[in-house]
Amino acid sequence: MTEQNIAYFLNGSAFMYFLCTGYFMLKYSARLRIHLIVGIIFCYLAAWNFKDIIYAFQAFHTDEMLNLIVFLDGWSAVSYAVLLFELVSPGWVTLKRMAVLLLPFLCFTALYTVFPSDTLQQIYWGFLILFGLTIIFIAYFKVKKYQQYIYNNFQNIKHMDLSWLKTIFLIAFMSQLLWVLDSFYPSGITDGAYYFSLIIQWHFVAHYCWNHRSITMPGKLELQKEKEMVAKEEETAGFPFAGKLEQLIGEQELYLKPDLTLQDLVQLVGSNRTYLSDYFNKELNTTFYNYINQRRIKEGCIPLFVHHPELTIETIAYQSGFNSISTFRRAFQKETGMTPKEYRKKLDET
Incomplete structure (x- = not known):
């Protein structure tokens, strides 16, 4: 099998993956709103991948078609924006707002179709960079604010935490580098690697969004009133x-x-x-989240370790109020400087 054939295979795999997963998400969209949003994004990405399948036919192998494909590729940026805004501001995504986000991409593509030129391509590249940087900038501060809010208000943040977005950003960055490289120096290897990276990054998204619990933060007016009240009380x-x-x-x-x-x-x-x-x-x-975890370690976990050596580490974690082993391990090491296994070994040696 040649490099190009592998790329075609991965292109088809990506199309089927997005189509099937999108359908699955939409089927269970009544369970969580985020399923509906991710389902729409996946169906959108399936259609977006389908254009590459069409381009694989020799009749469409022209320079004009290749340049048009590059313009259409840029539309994928909207999927990242929609996902990020819905995660940090549940309910933000509407058909009207999605249409507004897509409008400049549609205009650029339509203009290039009618008036193809290198200058328009360069302007489009500049727009893509500006759009991407803007989304990253907005998302960074919104995610930071969101994370601060859940750490200050909740203990069980397993399905609220958005720290997994760091992994998505890293894979997406590598994926976009592959896309840029493939746009200027097309080859079967970069093509295949790009489609494979798409499947990986969006599979992570589907995995984490499946049980994601959306949290709506208080509005600016509500927060302002609370802050004014707090200032007076203090x-x-x-x-x-x-x-x-x-x-x-x-x-x-x-x-x-x-x-x-x-x-x-x-x-x-x-x-x-x-x-x-x-x-x-x-x-x-400290934060509410960290304070409660400290009390769990000091007043729950450590006494159980000392007085009940027969209990497993998992049992101690759950009996101390933790509902996630990974959260327990991080909190325990932060508080004691040792992992639970190291602490138990130290107790056994004394």
């Missing part, structure tokens, strides 16, 4: 629940609740979310 009373909160968490063993949220503590001390979050950040120099 000026007059400081943090009246200081000390009492920590005592109640210990007495009621709230740190053992896997799904404990900041709102649970708000109701416990009769405060508000922003005020309590400020207390963790400013007075305790």
